[in-house]
Amino acid sequence: MAVDASGGSVGYEPVIGLEVHCELATATKLFCSCPNSFGDEPNTNVCPVCLALPGSLPVLNERAVDLAIRVGLALHSDVRQCTFHRKNYFYPDMPKDYQISQYDEPLNAGGWLDLPSGTRVGVTRAHLEEDTGKTVHMGGTGRIHDATFSLVDYNRAGVPLLEIVSEPDIRSPQEAREYVAELRAILVAAGASKARMEEGSMRVDVNISVRPAGSASLATRCEIKNLNSLRSLVRALEYEIARQAEVYRSGGSVVQETRHFDEDTGRTASLRSKEEAHDYRYFEEPDLLRLVPGQERVDAIAAGLPAMPAQRRSEIAALFSSAGAGTGGGAGAGGAREDQIAGLVENGLDGLLLAAVNGGVSPEKALARTANEAASRIDEALALDPESYGRLLVMEEAGKLTATQVKAVLSEMLDEGRGDPAAIAKRLGFETMGAGSINASVEEVVASNAAEWDRYCSGEDKLAQFFIGQVMKATRGKADGKAVVAELQRLRSTR
Amino acid sequence: MRSAGPGSPARPGSPEGPDSSEGSDASSGSTPSSGPTPPSGAMSIAAIAAAVRSGEASAAGIVEQYLGVIEAMDAGVGAFLEVAGEAAIAAARRVDALMASGEDPGPLAGVPLAVKDNMCTRGVATTCASRILAGWRPPYDATAVARLAAAGAVTVGKTNMDEFAMGSSTENSAVCVTHNPYDPSRVPGGSSGGSAAAVAAGMIPGALGSDTGGSIRQPAALCGVVGVKPTYGMVSRYGLVAFASSLDQIGPLTRSVEDAALLYSVIAGHDPADSTSIREEPEWTGRLAAPDILEKGVVGTVVGLLREITDGADPEVRSRVLEAAEGLSRLGATVEEVSIPELRFALPAYYLIAPAEASSNLARYDGMRYGLRLGDGSAESVMSTTRAAGFGAEVKRRIMLGTYALSAGYYDAYYGKAQRVRTVLVSAFDAAYRRFDVLLGAASPTVAFRIGEKVNDPLAMYMSDVCTIPTNLAGHPAMSVPFGTAPAPGGNGSATGPAMPVGVQVLAPRLGEPAMFSVAAALERIAPVTEPPVLDRQEL
C-alpha cells in the first residue's frame, strides 16, 4: 500500500502508548552472579543458572530491585509487594524457554512522567524481568528468513530489565520522542541504566491506534516492536499513523497485530496477527518468593534519590536568566540553548557545567564547551572530575589558554580520564602568550600580507579569519583568537 | 549403636560390624556363582561411619566392598543407571587421607550412597532416565550431593527412576526396568524406584530420592525401606532437576529410621542458592538422630488415624496400618480416628499443578544447549523433533495436561482452582494438627504390583499416589516406615501371591519432623519381623 506519510493523517488523531525496556546498571545479572556487561566475547558471561542447565535455580539480585525502586520513585509509582511470573514461549535465545517477569503484581504500579513541553503522561507500571540472549542470523541479509544458520550469545540472557509501560496518553510522534528522551534522562539521573538505544540497553515498543480527531473512543491498535533509535521511533509512528488513517479513509478496518518497522524502506509490515499471538501461560514463578520491599527500604532509597532532570534543567536555565545574559538571542537561540541543556542533563553532564560556573566561568561559555566538546565523548566525560574540568574552563575564561588549546587539553583529559589541566597545558607547551607578543605577531603578519590588509581595511571583515590563521601559524596556536581580532580592529581604526 | 531392630531387615547370618577381610578381596572375590549374601548389606550407615571414624575400617575398603555387591547383584535388580566406581574409590581414599592426617572426615565418613538420577553430580551422567538428557554430565553438584560429600559420604552411582520423576513404578524409565528385590516380577514403586530397590537389596546402605507426589514414600513402602519426604524448603532443591518446583523435595531412603535421620540431618539446612529454602533453620536441624528424638517414645503423643488414607487401602495393607496404630496405643500414645474430607480434592489438584509446573520446567529441553539434538537445522524443527523423540509417553502426557491447564481461558477453571484447593488443604490439615501431633495411614494403597500391570492404565497408576500426594500439596513432612507384609494378589485375581512389604506413613505438620521421627522410631521397634529379600541370581 502506498502511504503518504506527510498528509495522510489529516483529520485523524493518533493514540500512542509506549513500552520501554531498559537494562539496569547492575554489576551482575538478575538471577545469577555472572557479570552484566556489554560487548564481551560471546558466551563468556554464563553459568548454570543463566544457561538454564537442569537443576539450576534463580536467586534475585537485590541491587536490581533497588534500582527498579529508584525508577519507580522517580516516576511517582506506588512501590509495593509483588510476585514474579513465568512467561512461557519457545525461543532459542531464551535458555529456559520461559522468561521470568512480573505479571499482575508489578513492583512499581501507576505513576506519571511530565514532558518538558508540559504534557503529563501516565505510567501504568514499571516491572522487573530478565533479558534474553542475542541471536545473530548468519548468511543472506542477516534476517531470519534467509539465514543459513544462527548463532546465539547468552551473555545478555538474564540481564536485568525494567519494562516501563505508559498509558496511551501520547498524541504525536514528537511527543513520543520527547517521552523517550525524558524517560532516558530520568533513568540516567536515577543511576538505574545507561539507557543507550544504540547499544540496545534501551528498546522501545509502541502501541498505536488512530481515531477521528475529537473522538474520545479508542480504536484497534497495532504494536510496533523493537524501535532502536529516536529517529526510527518517529519515522515508524509517522508511517503507521498515515497507514491506519488511510485504512479508515478507504473504508477498511485496522487489524490488531504486531508490526515490524523496516529501517530501509521506512515502512511497517505485519509480523503476526492477534490470532497468531502467543499464549504465554503466565503462572507464578515457584522458584522465587514474593518480593516484599519494606517501607524502610523504600524510604532509604527515596532519601538517596538525586535531583531529577526537570529540576536540574530549571536550575541551569536559572543561571542564564539570573546572569541577565543571553536573553537577546531570540526564541531560536533560547530553544537551541534549551536543547543543549536538556542534552547535558539527559546524559548526566550538567555537573561539569555547574562546576565550571561555580569556578567563575560564564554560563554561556560553560554551556558551549560542555555541550560541544565534552558531550562529544559522553563516556569519558562522565568519568571526568568536575572540579578539574571547571579549572580548565577558568583558564580559558582568564585568557590563559586559547579556545584551540582548551580543546587540546580537554582531549588529553578525556583520553586519560583524569589529570590536572594546568599540568597538561604545560606539557603540551601551551604557555600563555602575553598581549605584547600577540600584538607584535599581528603587526608582522599585517606587514607581510599588504593586499589582504587593504581588503580588510576596506570592510571585508571575513579576512579577519585569514589573519587569525596566519597568527596562529606563526605562534603555533598559542595566540588567543579574540585577542588577535581585537588588535586587528585596533590597527584598522588607527590606520 | 542400637542393634538392628526387627523392622530393619538384616541379612541372615551376616555380621553387624565391618569385616576388613571382606573389603580387601571384594572386587575380585565377589563374583562366585553362589547367591550373593554380602555382609555389607546389613551394615547401617551409623555403623559404617562409626567404623571408619574409629579407624576400624577404611573408607576405600567399604566402598570397594559395596561396589562388588552392586557388580554382583544389580544385573538382576536394575537399580543403577551408572556406577562411578573409580570416582567413588578416589573419594573414599580422600576420606582415608583425612583420617590419616588426623582431620575430621565428617559424620558420614566412608558411607557409600546412591543418588537418584535427577540430582546433578559433577562429571557423572545425570539423565533423569530420559533419552533427552542421555549422556549429559553436569558441571556442578546438587547442594544435597555436595553436603553428603562434605560430610564424608561417597556417592557410588546414580539410580533408575521414572523419566523426570513422573510415575509410580519406575517403568517410565527410558533406560531399563527396575525389579522389586522381594519379587522380581513386581515393580519397586516410583519414581525413586532405583534408590528404593538398591537399599532394599542391600546394594547400598542409603540413597537419596526425590518426592513430588510420593516418589520417595511409595517406593520405600513397596520395597520395605524407610523413606522420608522433608518439610518443603528444609532440603535445598539446587541441582535437583525440576519436575514440579513447588512440590519437589529431596529426601533419604534407608534401612532404618536412625539412618534416615542421619542422612536427613546432613542434607538439611538453608541454601542461599535455593530461594525457597527455609532461612530460619529450626532448632532440630542437623540433630534428628539424637536420642531425645529417636528414643523419646510416644507416651502422650496424640496420633490421628487418618481414614482417607487408611480405609481405601487394600484390606491387608489396612490391617497393618491398624496394627501399627494399636501398637502405638500400647506404647502410650493416644490414637483416635480422624477424617479430613478435603483430601479427596488432593489427587485432582495435584494432577493440574504438577503437570502445569512440569510443562514449564521441561521447556528447556529444546536441543539448543545440551542433551539430545535432532531436526533439520531450523530452530523450530530442532525443538519439535528433539522433544518428540526425546520424551517418553508419560512425560508428553503431563506436558500436554499442564500446558492445557495453564492456557488462556482455562487457567481459572483448572490451575487457578487447583491452587485454591491447595489453600483449603493446608487449612484442613492445620485444623487436624491442632488436635493431633502426627497422623497415621498407609503410604501406598497396595503392595507392589506386577511389572506391566498398570502401564496402560494411567489413572490406576496415578491412584498409587493417593496416600502421599496431600502432603506434597501442603508442603508438610511425611515418612514411610516398613511394617510387616501383606500377601500380594496373585495373577488373574486367583491364587495368593508372595508376601510383600507394607509401609505405614507418618504425617506431621510443617517442621514437625521431631515428632514424626519419634513416632517412626517407635513403629520400627514394634514392627513385625520381616525376612529380607533373598536374591537368587539364577532367578534374576
Ligand SMILES: [Zn+2]
Ligand atoms: Zn549466570
